[in-house]
Amino acid sequence: NGDDLLQPLESCISDAERFKEAATLELTCTCGAHFAFGGIQESSYYTVTFSGIQCSSCGTQLSSLRVASQLERLIRHHISLYYAGWVECDDVSCGVHTRQVSVYGKRCIGNTGRSVGCKGVISYVYTDRELYNQLLYLESLFDVDKARRQELRPLQDDTENRIRSDSGETKKGISQSTLDALAEQNRDTFGAFQSVVQKYFEQCGRRYVDMASLFNFS
Amino acid sequence: PKKYQFRTMRQKLLDTADVLDEQIDSMAKTLQKHHKIAESDFGNPCIASQFSVYCCGRIVPDSPFAPVELRLNPDSLFLETSRLGGIGQRISIDVQSLAEYSFFPGQIVGFKGKNPSGERFIVEQVLDIPYLGAPVSNKTELLEYKTNLDGSSMKTTVLSGPYTPSTKIDYSLLESFVQKLNTEIKPHSVIMFGPFLDITHPSIRDGSIESVPELQGKKVATLDNFFRAVITPILKKIDSRIQVILIPSTRDSISSHAAYPQNSFERKSLQLPKNFKCFPNPCSFQLNECLIGVSNLDSFKDIKDVNRGKIGDLNRFDRIADHILQQRRYYPCFPGSLKTRKGPDGTVEHICGADLDMPYMGLSELYDVLPDVLIIPSEMRYFVRVVKNVVVINPGYFLTGNNAGTYVTLSVKPPNPEVDDDDLTCINDDDRLYIHNIWKRARVDIINV
């Protein structure tokens, strides 16, 4: 089961790559504007100022509770999505996508529903690995050190800018000195948001299981 | 409790399957023993045979694509066998010759019948599942409870979240209720079910929770801090002589254990005083002699049976309560419920669900005895029923939508083993063991908030 293999030097993979599939954190402002929040980086919809996240539509500073509440709601949404327990068959000609599970787990119950015939292998659609990755992504958004190293997953609406920068043009965005200053100024506030994600990491089986199987605790 | 402290978000398909398989085999053993059926009389219902066999399995829909929201019909039923009983295969069942039945997905059943063609198992008889025994106490214990109560009835108030309207966050109704609890109701204990702050509330989704008046001037950065800043002070006003029992919901923002079975809240992190006790969901506990089983997952809504005959004429809640007692599990349906919303573009959005952590569903079993009182809050209309001598209660919600809802007060006449009446049943003269007969001594009032 490849899912359980320790990934080699996972930290060497860029956030853009590792969090490719992760859902974005959408924030709603008091003015009703929604925007995808991608941490301290350039966006046309919000600005991170020295005192937090500011909506570009109306200029309001989003309160910590407003941000934390929407962040935690998203985390719980994903946990619940994970626990919906959808499974699917890897045989493309079968196409079974269901929440029923056979007493063999990996055996497909097939189109006939009789648990005979299909040789495909069943697995959870939303894996614990993806859920863990989703949590890591949300935590990374408030990682001010990553922000100053410009290692955050780029926002969708910034893709064009990135392509231009890859082709040698100057990268548009926040200057390094501003990034450094913003990172320090927001360290505590963003730390509180990270603690919201931490609350679930402490629960998360994935974070502990590899250690346990290596050293055989308990 | 330790066993509930499992790590969530690590559900393995094979562990899920082990639990599903074991549910069938352990019921098969129970039925064999109870009906004194030889193991050799058990057969595989999926294989063609001219002879009747006994078998045990799980009721499942006839298609992997059947949505859980849909009610099954008599022609869409399959029986799933265990690995041991029929190498996990599923077979169409024919229930036409049964005068009465009630089946739902996830239910474990025992049948006698035959499969002449290999295509369909014709059910001739549904095997009765024996009920667990009633809890008992000895004379010394009972006398002690009687003395503690000093002649008065044991009074417990039961209420269930949501405690705030569905369109805004406002705990003023709870606040005035606490006042009433202290001055008018004055129970010995209160059982409060979550959600206290529902993570699916629209004010959390859009962040407008920030504008709650109680927060003005306070620096509250997270939902956990919100709980301690707004909800804890209200709960703390409950008279310290009242024992308060908190049962979480998987939709409680304060709980990091967002799966059922669910670990208890941490009293200390909620900054609640010692008259508060935090219990897991589900669990059972004793208030004096009275064994109370609680589960905060809506079985009364989620068990959707297909039925026929006399049983179908029964009150639906009686029928479902009976299923829970027979199945010996607080939430016997599988897969668990799912709440979704269809977007304007046709996409289906997940809202919430039963969030079953299948490998740990063993923790949702009733174990060795029936409870005296079974409390499962439900979105369905409040009710109190006596089923198999178990007092079954749905207190209703404290608020339904934006309207004040209901709560329940349970009063139990003190036990008196020295008087020979119907209030207790002595089952063993040597050990002086008594069945509690709570259903005979209890009075349950459903009251508008």
Ligand SMILES: [Zn+2]
């Ligand atoms: Zn705005």
Ligand SMILES: [Zn+2]
């Ligand atoms: Zn298949």
